[in-house]
Amino acid sequence: MKDSTASRQKKKDTLRSITIIQAKRAQVTDDTMHIIDQEETNNVALIGVVHSITKNAMHTTFVIDDGTGLIAVRKVFTVFTEDNIRPGIYVQVYGRLRSFNRQNIQVVADEVSVIQDFNQVTYHLLDCIHTHLSKKRVGPGVIFF
Template sequence: MFGGGGFGGDAGNQFAGGGFMPSQAPAQDGYGGGSGGGRAGSSKQTLRTLTIRQLAKAANGHDDVLRADNSEITNVTVIGKILSVRDANMTLTLTITDGTGTVDVDHFLSDSDDGQVAAQKKAEWSPGVYVRVFGHARCGNDQVLRITGFNVRTITDFNEVTYYFLRCIFEHVHLTKGGAAGQGMGGAAAGGMAMGGAPAAGGWQGGGAPQQATAFAGAAAGNGMDPCSNAVLQIIQGSNSEAGCHVQEIYSKLAGQFGQHAIDNALHSLTSEAHLYTTTDDNHYRAA
């Protein structure tokens, strides 16, 4: 399926030229990119999983707001194969394709990236490599779609590529067709995992104390997650910090319930499945 260094064969035929036509159906409350009724909901930070073709269609509006499935887009995650890399001072520009289109991703090397880290990124991100990008999609004055990638990582398990397309389909259908809370993707909405929504009742509440391990286990049974992943996710959802929730805060709040190794594994799993993303560094997390 992934032979020849490209999407080749089945994957290319299945998804090339595809994408999803945005529907005029209203978005469901508590999920996806906020309200479709103007800029009133633009302050709500969301993370949408979109194909590049969907992004291109979202950028075809008459204002500077990107919308897909009648929902405003803030942050996005995409997966693609690197076609080319341009290195300009402290910026790496990756041109990637997911089989539905191409887009340029600008990744800024921060001052905290020492020479070794920057050199590793440049060596690792070469044409033919698959990457997952978390970033902010925008159209400049030239109306060219670009993504500012605040987190870019190499794909090592190609099951993640399949999951990416399935997630695109799920989010599109959920926003255009709707669905009762708790249906689909392991009951995500009922478990407090609704994208851009508030934590579920009975889970972690911002500013409050974490529930006991039994409460986390009960919530996990409703959304298909293991208790540790569910506890970590609810804590991060309850964080009010603009920089995100620091990993040390998670360790502290779950001390005596889960070990640091289990929490680290949960953070890795949740990030890989696009439930979380890192912000200012690899130790600060926000919920999608």
């Protein structure tokens, strides 16, 4: 029983590459637990183009678009310099999915960085497709190319 709980916690804490539409379609069981492809998913990686930036005293909010939708990404000030991040720039976001009152899903970012090589965008989208298809695998021996 203990191994099963540890395994579930490990899966939930695993970083998963997702698209914005997957985040928006996630089942919300509570404001900190989201289910994508029948698996608890909280720590996510996203890549998208910055549409807008809003700053206040406590955090910066980026609205990003990956071609599947828009999502708000909130970065709390710690040691963060977003001087090189501006609208029109591709960024990679590592963070946690959060929602308020089981709606309005957004990402609370641990890291937001500028994409240096556009191949990262292609790799991220291929990783999203591969992960999604492997989670949707119907039976043993099914191989997706």
